[in-house]
Amino acid sequence: MKTLYLAIKYLAILLWSCFVLFPFLWAVTTSFKTANGVTGGATWIPWLQYKPSLQGWQSLFGGSGGTDISGPYLNSIIVTGSASLISIVMGTLAAYGLSRFTFRAGFIRNADITFFFISQRIMPPIVLAIPFFLLLDQLGLLDTLAGLILVYIALLLPIAVWVMVDFFNNVPRQLDEMAWLDGCTPLTTFYRVILPNSVPGLIVAGMFCLIFGWNDFFFAFTLTFTDTQLLPVAIVALNSSVTPWWSLSASALISVAPLILLAFVVERFLSRGGLAGAVR
Amino acid sequence: MYRQKHLFLLPGLLVLVAIIIFPLLFTIRVSFSSWDVFQPELDWIAGGNYGRLLEDARYWGALGRLMIMAVGTVLIQYILGFALALLVLGDLRARRFFRVLFLVPMMTTPVIMSVIWRTVFHESIGPLNGMLQALGLQGVPWLSEPALAFASVMMVEIWQWTPFMFLLLLAGLVSLPREPYLAARIDGAGPIRTFFAVTFPAMAGISIAAILIRLIEASKIMESVYVMTSGGPGTATETSTYYIYIRGLRDFQLGYASALSVTYLVIMIISLTIIAKVLVRLFVKDRT
Numbered sequence: 001m002k003t004l005y006l007a008i009k010y011l012a013i014l015l016w017s018c019f020v021l022f023p024f025l026w027a028v029t030t031s032f033k034t035a036n037g038v039t040g041g042a043t044w045i046p047w048l049q050y051k052p053s054l055q056g057w058q059s060l061f062g063g064s065g066g067t068d069i070s071g072p073y074l075n076s077i078i079v080t081g082s083a084s085l086i087s088i089v090m091g092t093l094a095a096y097g098l099s100r101f102t103f104r105a106g107f108i109r110n111a112d113i114t115f116f117f118i119s120q121r122i123m124p125p126i127v128l129a130i131p132f133f134l135l136l137d138q139l140g141l142l143d144t145l146a147g148l149i150l151v152y153i154a155l156l157l158p159i160a161v162w163v164m165v166d167f168f169n170n171v172p173r174q175l176d177e178m179a180w181l182d183g184c185t186p187l188t189t190f191y192r193v194i195l196p197n198s199v200p201g202l203i204v205a206g207m208f209c210l211i212f213g214w215n216d217f218f219f220a221f222t223l224t225f226t227d228t229q230l231l232p233v234a235i236v237a238l239n240s241s242v243t244p245w246w247s248l249s250a251s252a253l254i255s256v257a258p259l260i261l262l263a264f265v266v267e268r269f270l271s272r273g274g275l276a277g278a279v280r
Numbered sequence: 281m282y283r284q285k286h287l288f289l290l291p292g293l294l295v296l297v298a299i300i301i302f303p304l305l306f307t308i309r310v311s312f313s314s315w316d317v318f319q320p321e322l323d324w325i326a327g328g329n330y331g332r333l334l335e336d337a338r339y340w341g342a343l344g345r346l347m348i349m350a351v352g353t354v355l356i357q358y359i360l361g362f363a364l365a366l367l368v369l370g371d372l373r374a375r376r377f378f379r380v381l382f383l384v385p386m387m388t389t390p391v392i393m394s395v396i397w398r399t400v401f402h403e404s405i406g407p408l409n410g411m412l413q414a415l416g417l418q419g420v421p422w423l424s425e426p427a428l429a430f431a432s433v434m435m436v437e438i439w440q441w442t443p444f445m446f447l448l449l450l451a452g453l454v455s456l457p458r459e460p461y462l463a464a465r466i467d468g469a470g471p472i473r474t475f476f477a478v479t480f481p482a483m484a485g486i487s488i489a490a491i492l493i494r495l496i497e498a499s500k501i502m503e504s505v506y507v508m509t510s511g512g513p514g515t516a517t518e519t520s521t522y523y524i525y526i527r528g529l530r531d532f533q534l535g536y537a538s539a540l541s542v543t544y545l546v547i548m549i550i551s552l553t554i555i556a557k558v559l560v561r562l563f564v565k566d567r568t
Contacts, residue, residue, distance in 0.1 A: 013367055013378060016360075019439065020384055023396045026407050030399065090292040097288025117292070120300050122548060124500040126524045127541040130310070130534055131303030154299035157292055186284045217391035217503050222529055232391045236507060239395045252396050256388040263387045267380045 024253075031056040031249040056246030060254060069251055071227060072234035076214065076255075079145055079230060083152030084209035088202065090153075091160025096190055098161075099168035100176060117161040120154065125218040128154075133222060143224050151219050156209040163208060167201030168194075203269045207262065214259055231255050311538035316531075329539035338515060339523060339540060343547070346519040349430070350498040353437045358491055360438070361445030362483075365453050366475075379450070386443035394507035397436045398423070401508070426516035429509050433517050436504045441497070445490055452486035453479070484563040492556055499548055520544050 032052035062068035094117065097103075098110050132151055133142070141147030175197065179189040195202075220230035229237075235251050311329055313322045333339055368378050385393070400406050401422035409419035423429045460482070464474045502521040505511060511518035511526070524544065528537025 009367060009372075012363070013372075016364060017378070017381055020381060023393060023400055023439075024384075026400055027396050090295060093288045094292035097285055101285035101288070103285070103289065113289070113293070117296060120296065122496050122552070123300075123304075123545060124502075124521050124541075124548075126502070126521045126528065127307060127545055128300075128303055129525075130528050130537060130541070131306045133529075134306070135303055150299065153295060157296060161292065187287065190288075211387060215389040215391075217389070232389050235392050235395060239398070239507060245399055248395060248399070252392045255392055259387040260384055263383055264380050267376060267383075 027249040027253050030245050031253060033246050053246070056244070056250035059244075059247040060251055067234070067238060067247075069231065069234050069255075072229045072231045073255070075145060075228060076231040079148045079152060079220075080210060080213035083149045083156055084206060084213050086149075087153050087156035087160045087209050088206055091157050091205065092164050092195075092198070092202065093190075095161050095164030096168055096194060098165055100173075100186070114161065114165055118158050120158045125216075129218065129222045132219065136223060143226060143228055145228055148220060148223060148228070148230070151223065152213050152216070155216065155219070156213055159208045159212055160205045163205040164198075164201055167198065167204075171197060200269050203266050207266055207269075210262070211259060307538045308542055310535055311542045313535045315535040315538075316533045325535075329536050330543070332536065333539055333543060338518075339520070341515060342518045342520045342523040343544070345430070345517070346499060346501065346521070347551075349434055349437070349501055349519060350495055353434050353441070354491060354494045354498050356434075356438055357442045357445045357494060358487070360442045361449050361490075362487075364442070364446045365450040366479075368450070369453055382446055383443045385440050386447070388440070390440055391503040391507055393440060394436060394504040397432075397439075397504075398508045401432055423509055424513050426513055429513060429517050433501075433504055433508060436508065437498065437501060440504075441494065444497075445494060448486065448490040448493070449483065452483055452490075456482055481563075488556070488559045488563065491559065492552065495552060495555065 032054070034053040034055055059067070060069055098114050103110055103113060136142040136144075136147040136151070139147070141150065171194065175193055176189055179193045180186075184192065215232070217232040217236065220233045221236070224230065224233065232255070235248075235255060238248055238251060310322065312324060312326060314325045314328065315322060364382055368375050368382070372378065400408055403409060403419060403421055403424070406422070408422060412419055421428060422432050456479070460478045461474065464478050469477060500521055501519050502525065505517050505519055505522050506525075509517045511522050520540075521544075524537050524540045527533050527540060
């Protein structure tokens with residue numbers, strides 16, 4: 001009985017792992033194929049039928065008639081990195097304020113302000129895309145990285161606030177009160193006492209900002225046209241009948257690699273603590 | 281002492297008001313105009329756009345499909361995510377490895393994975409039909425037959441976002457108190473009994489939060505549709521957001537698209553509120 005239970009458990013885990021890995025395995029084998037390998041049918045072990053080729057990977061840098069994606073790659077790093085950083089700073093400040101002080105203006109209370117921050121996530125990109133387009137056009141920021149960073153801050157700030165408010169709510173208040181007794185102002189308390197104790201929360205918030213920033217397609221797609229393109233836009237532009245699958249697979253793999261690697265590094269923080277309070 | 285408290289809140293609040301509130305008000309204003317390619321000025325046509333959208337069968341069809349898709353994928357994600365979280369909870373070998381492995385799809389860019397999935401679903405040279413043929417079966421037109429295309433898009437959504445459900449539910453399971461389990465064991469309750477009597481009720485709050493967050497995100501389904509099927513075949517996989525995109529940024533009927541957006545936002549907020557209330561009423565009994 002016990003053995004049967006264990007067998008089913010491991011079988012289920014194995015099956016789901018296969019499902020998770022399926023598109024990656026397919027992309028990896030495809031990225032080493034050439035014309036013969038692709039049209040020859042869905043073969044999983046390319047090495048048996050033909051020699052693997054590096055064409056797909058060379059095409060990432062303009063070799064083998066491919067498109068150079070290093071420019072969009074750099075753009076993506078700049079935009080996602082700086083927007084995440086700014087969102088984390090502003091979001092952490094706001095979250096600390098919301099968890100420690102009472103704000104009231106008319107009928108508006110702390111919970112309403114928190115909800116206002118988070119409610120932005122309800123709006124689908126398309127609802128915001130048209131006004132963002134016109135707004136950035138007015139500001140002369142259309143088709144610039146600065147404009148995209150501005151948009152991404154609006155996108156990521158709610159996530160930072162959402163994660164950090166719940167994190168701070170679980171940090172004991174005695175910590176602040178002792179610092180206040182020692183004569184610290186709220187600001188010095190914040191960066192001397194609270195911040196050093198908030199690393200797990202900051203990592204979770206940072207990870208989420210990076211995920212949602214790096215993965216956005218729609219705003220980058222509607223707000224840039226030229227060499228300010230971000231990575232997903234550049235890769236989807238390759239998604240035509242002309243681009244060979246091996247280039248497509250190689251570029252897709254290299255663009256999703258950084259966050260997956262990062263996930264393995266910060267795993268401990270992601271699945272423990274950090275979010276436990278966030279979903280009460 | 282508390283004089284400084286506004287310094288914490290103001291930067292974020294100002295940015296959000298500037299970047300969100302203004303565009304939202306502007307969208308509402310544009311939705312009352314006939315702004316398009318031929319009429320590049322803001323005029324006032326009162327409720328003209330809203331009258332038009334009431335009779336726009338394509339819009340309501342897209343909304344219906346979106347609701348089926350969002351509710352369907354989120355339910356499946358919830359069940360799978362819960363099961364997976366339970367699976368990696370106990371004394372499992374290499375448990376940390378599987379925890380990260382299960383999170384991997386969430387870390388990948390949806391639109392880029394849709395590019396990969398599109399090749400996976402390819403009718404003649406994709407691996408899915410390759411596998412079917414290896415088993416001696418007929419290939420299947422994954423993306424060109426309406427019902428199958430709809431199911432394929434849903435499958436990619438499930439692949440992509442079950443990890444998010446898994447992550448939230450796992451965090452909840454880890455933080456559950458131990459005492460009720462000891463009590464259940466002393467009472468001689470089996471694993472299934474324990475699950476329905478202890479685990480499931482204790483997870484009600486977290487479950488509702490996770491389902492709502494996922495419903496909000498799922499209602500934005502658009503990128504997988506854009507890449508894999510472009511709403512086709514016909515309009516079989518066209519969802520609201522994709523239809524608004526076509527009207528707004530492809531046909532450039534900004535006034536009409538704004539009206540579609542505003543209507544859509546109102547419908548979303550109302551239905552999410554109702555769903556939240558119903559879920560709380562159903563599953564959270566002994567809490568205030």
